[in-house]
Structure formats: C-alpha cells, structure tokens
Amino acid sequence: MSVQVRSMETADKDAWLALWAQYNEFYKRTIPTEVTDVTFSRFLDDSVRMYGAVAVDKSDNNKVIGFVHWYPHQSTSSINEVVYLHDLFVDPNVRNKGSGRMLIEHVYEHAKSIPASSVYWHTQYFNHRAQLLYTKVAQRTDFVHYQKTL
Template sequence: MSDIASRPGPSGPPGPPGLEIRDAMPADEAGWRDLWAGFLAYYGVTLDPEVTDHTWARLMDPENRLSARLAFLDGRMAGFAIHHHHDSTWVKGCDCYLEDLYVAGHARRRGVARALIEDLIGIARARGWRRLYWNTDAANADARALYDRFTESDGHIRYRMPL
C-alpha cells in the first residue's frame, strides 16, 4: 500500500451533476437504514437488528471513530461510505479503512461510488492520514474494476475468525 498523499486517484469529473456528499446526520437514519438493508441483501447477510441499531449509534457518536459519508443524487440518498481511521505500525500516522461502500440501484454506474471514494481520499489527505485501504469480494468484478482505477490490489488475503 502506498502513501495516500502520493496517489493521484483516477482522472475525471468529481461525480454526476446533482451529487452531494456529506457526513451522516441524525435526520438521515431512515434513509441510511434503507440503504443498509440493500447493502446487506446484496451480500446475502442477515444481521440482528441490535447490530444495525448499534452501528447507527456509533455513526452518530462524535467520540467514536466510525463515520459515514452519504451521497445524495438529485436530493435522494444514493449511497454511503462507512470508514474509520486507526494507528498503523507501517507508517508514521494513521490508516483509513473503508469498511463499507454501497450505492443504491437507482444510482449505480453514474459515478457515485467513485465520487464517494474520491471524497474519502480528500478527507484522508486533509487529516494527514497516510493510507486508505478496503476489501471486496474477489468475485465482485464491477467493484474491482472501479478499485483498479484507484490502485492495484496489494495481494493480501483476509482471514476473519468469529469470536
């Protein structure tokens, strides 16, 4: 993973006309929950409702590092980028982990996902974070095609052990 400050990102317009990206706010809860349900359905995952409640509460807690950026296309909630930063043993500074990225069906293939990633790159650079990283399903060809425009895969394989 290279230092985020040295990576230019893909070229192109910042996003489709009518796109706004901002931090999630308490009034966004219902719309976020709709998008979250779509995200979980896309991956075939069912979560206990208490986990979703807890996630939203953490997103709204200014003391928690978990944050959400929301994309609105023509005033309609269109996607989210959930992320958090953390200390790193590999660089002097913090890494930013893009944990969840999702774009609703009505907004796909319109540059929303790219704009959300570019938005997060801008935040990371402004805050002095050194690297941005994320994971995706190896079979998610559409996502991988987008991600390959930003950077190459670092070849790592993720292991996850439920405790």
C-alpha cells in the same frame, strides 16, 4: 443527476437503512438490529472515530442514493494512521454515474486531513462490478484475508 456527498445526519437513517439492507443482502449477511442501531449512532457521535457519509441526488429532492463508512487506526508500518474503508454502497438504480467514486474520494479527503498514510478496503472476489471502479481509484494488493469468528 446532481450528486453531493456529505456527512451522515440523523434524518438519513430511514434511507440509509433501506440501502444498508440491500448491501447486507448482497454480501449474504445478517446484521442484528441492535448492531445496526449502534453502528448508525456511532456515525453521529463526535467522540467515536467511525465515520459515515451519504451521496444525495440534489436533483431528486436530496434523495440518499449511497453511503460509505470508514475509520482510521494506527499501523505498525506507518507513523501516520491508515484508514479502513469498511462499507461502500450505491443504489443499483443509479450506478455508473460517478457516485461511488465521489464517496471514495470523500474518504480520501478525510484521510488526508488526519493525516493518514493510506486508505484500504476489501471486497468479495465476485464483486466484479465494483472492482471495475476500484482499479481506477486504487491499487489492488496481493493480500489474502483470514478471519476467525469469536
């Protein structure tokens, strides 16, 4: 397998949708079609600071095998922006071959170019497999996440 990470393109939508469905199923959430369509369009809109990249297997006709989404924002604890890595997913059939790490490192490189002071993300407590990677590429914090749906 020969993997490359690149910015998302319009032609990636169908492959992304298939992975997006698996991602949302894993997290036991339903995202309305309208939200999914707007989200994808944001990745392609240069005026929106929400980014998407895909991992493609160059040895398999550039098949999309994973994605990452992120966006920078201002912070009260830094002059530079920080970057929130919002979504990361790799096809379960090709995991443990470095694609997830490459996707995260792609975000790191973009964050450095802004420049941002840090990249952060959340994961479910039960996502142990992903946490095996996360502990190798970042430091776990002690924060607890709260949310109120409006």
